[in-house]
Amino acid sequence: MAKSPAANSGGSNEYVTLTDHSTGKSHDFPLMPGSTGPKVINIGKLYGQTGHFTYDPGFTCTGACESKLTYIDGEAGILMHKGYMIEDLAEHSDYMELCYMLLNDDLPNKAEKAEFVKIITEHSMIHEQLKTFYDGFRRGAHPMAIMCGVVGALSAFYPDSIDILDPVQRKITAHRLVAKMPTIGAMAYKYSIGQPFIYPRNDLTYAENFLHMMFAVPAAEYPVNPVVAKAMDRIFLLHADHEQNASTSTVRLAGSTGANPFASVAAGIAALWGPAHGGANEAVINMLAEIGTPDRIPEYVDKAKDPEDEFRLFGFGHRVYKNYDPRAKVLQESCHEVLNALGIEHEPLLDIAVQLEEMALKDEYFIEKKLFPNVDFYSGIILKAIGMPTTMFTVLFAIARTIGWIAQWKEMIEDPTQKLGRPRQLYTGATERSVVALHKR
Numbered sequence: 001m002a003k004s005p006a007a008n009s010g011g012s013n014e015y016v017t018l019t020d021h022s023t024g025k026s027h028d029f030p031l032m033p034g035s036t037g038p039k040v041i042n043i044g045k046l047y048g049q050t051g052h053f054t055y056d057p058g059f060t061c062t063g064a065c066e067s068k069l070t071y072i073d074g075e076a077g078i079l080m081h082k083g084y085m086i087e088d089l090a091e092h093s094d095y096m097e098l099c100y101m102l103l104n105d106d107l108p109n110k111a112e113k114a115e116f117v118k119i120i121t122e123h124s125m126i127h128e129q130l131k132t133f134y135d136g137f138r139r140g141a142h143p144m145a146i147m148c149g150v151v152g153a154l155s156a157f158y159p160d161s162i163d164i165l166d167p168v169q170r171k172i173t174a175h176r177l178v179a180k181m182p183t184i185g186a187m188a189y190k191y192s193i194g195q196p197f198i199y200p201r202n203d204l205t206y207a208e209n210f211l212h213m214m215f216a217v218p219a220a221e222y223p224v225n226p227v228v229a230k231a232m233d234r235i236f237l238l239h240a241d242h243e244q245n246a247s248t249s250t251v252r253l254a255g256s257t258g259a260n261p262f263a264s265v266a267a268g269i270a271a272l273w274g275p276a277h278g279g280a281n282e283a284v285i286n287m288l289a290e291i292g293t294p295d296r297i298p299e300y301v302d303k304a305k306d307p308e309d310e311f312r313l314f315g316f317g318h319r320v321y322k323n324y325d326p327r328a329k330v331l332q333e334s335c336h337e338v339l340n341a342l343g344i345e346h347e348p349l350l351d352i353a354v355q356l357e358e359m360a361l362k363d364e365y366f367i368e369k370k371l372f373p374n375v376d377f378y379s380g381i382i383l384k385a386i387g388m389p390t391t392m393f394t395v396l397f398a399i400a401r402t403i404g405w406i407a408q409w410k411e412m413i414e415d416p417t418q419k420l421g422r423p424r425q426l427y428t429g430a431t432e433r434s435v436v437a438l439h440k441r
């Protein structure tokens with residue numbers, strides 16, 4: 001089957017003609033334009049018309065939904081939410097405003113923001129009974145393991161907000177999830193170090209509150225450093241949504257079955273955990289520590305380039321960005337701000353990171369494969385500088401991405417064209433045969 005060179009133009013009547021050379025038949029498939037970015041070929045009727053499926057492992061060329069939330073141009077290194085560039089949002093907006101926008105039409109005005117912040121603040125406590133869940137985990141459990149369990153269990157605690165067909169309940173669930181994730185995450189950490197849980201405080205901002213629940217103890221005051229809180233808020237904002245990435249697609253797929261939003265988000269947390277996705281920020285720090293000193297960088301760059309070696313430079317490369325990840329650029333700036341504000345003049349891991357980045361960006365292998373630093377490259381260093389334990393890095397990503405997951409889930413439920421997600425396959429196993437009786441095998 002070959003693509004005809006004559007992809008037509010002319011507004012909504014555009015189509016692409018595919019010719020099946022085995023039958024000599026041609027079939028037209030509509031081209032759907034987005035508001036920006038490449039048009040997509042609607043192959044919904046492909047099997048019906050041709051008897052063939054498409055084959056696209058990793059969904060590298062497959063659009064599974066229509067979305068108005070986030071746009072990425074990977075070649076140009078552009079990330080926009082509802083038309084606003086991520087750099088602009090990082091400079092002139094904040095995480096709560098972005099959360100509001102992802103659940104509503106546009107950025108909030110002053111009154112809308114105040115009301116939204118109040119709602120989120122007032123939903124930040126968790127059911128007291130949920131605390132007993134933590135006791136069931138081993139102290140050394142990875143906090144992401146705790147997150148998968150506890151977030152999934154929320155559906156048992158808030159059954160009043162899991163009717164997915166009720167728009168009011170969908171909104172309440174979104175608020176509950178965004179509000180409770182920092183509390184659940186911070187409790188996972190406190191449990192692991194044997195300290196008492198710290199309850200959320202309504203006089204603190206979202207980022208301040210999270211830092212307070214992480215680092216305060218009942219015995220002493222814990223004033224949150226405003227520079228650290230600002231960096232934290234920026235990290236949340238930069239990770240809020242990233243269109244149809246692996247964890248978001250997981251949330252949509254789970255949600256497409258009618259599963260409740262808490263269960264769907266728990267599935268997203270599991271997908272985020274892997275080192276090829278959200279686990280990369282933790283892997284970056286482990287890798288920089290393993291490199292240890294700048295003189296060993298060439299050895300690791302060579303390892304990453306060696307096709308026989310499975311090692312990859314964590315924090316480099318991205319499925320969509322074939323240019324500098326715009327979020328990494330913003331974080332590079334924040335990284336220096338935070339280190340200056342904390343009076344950290346010399347951070348050995350940052351020195352290694354800077355030199356590693358320089359070397360990789362000049363290396364033919366990385367240039368040719370378009371491997372640039374991604375968001376995880378710098379977020380790990382900032383988090384380390386502010387004293388965040390490495391095992392919490394991916395938890396932080398999960399907290400930030402919760403708004404993206406729930407906004408995408410909500411968009412899917414409200415989209416009349418969405419159906420149960422169910423990919424097809426190319427079967428290469430045995431063809432029909434008879435079972436040989438056990439005594440004859």
Ligand code: ACO
Pocket residue numbers: 275276277278280304305311312313314315316317318319320369371374375376
């Ligand atoms: N180091 C060395 N080589 C790399 C790297 C890397 N970090 N990333 C990709 N490559 C190479 C691959 O070996 C492959 O080489 P080949 O063409 O010779 O086979 C080529 O570049 C293309 O890579 P793929 O893995 O095919 O591309 P894909 O889009 O599937 O991978 C991924 C994207 C998984 C992110 C990859 O770049 C990677 O593993 N990076 C390291 C992990 C990481 O930082 N993940 C965070 C992603 S950002 C996020 O989730 C927030």
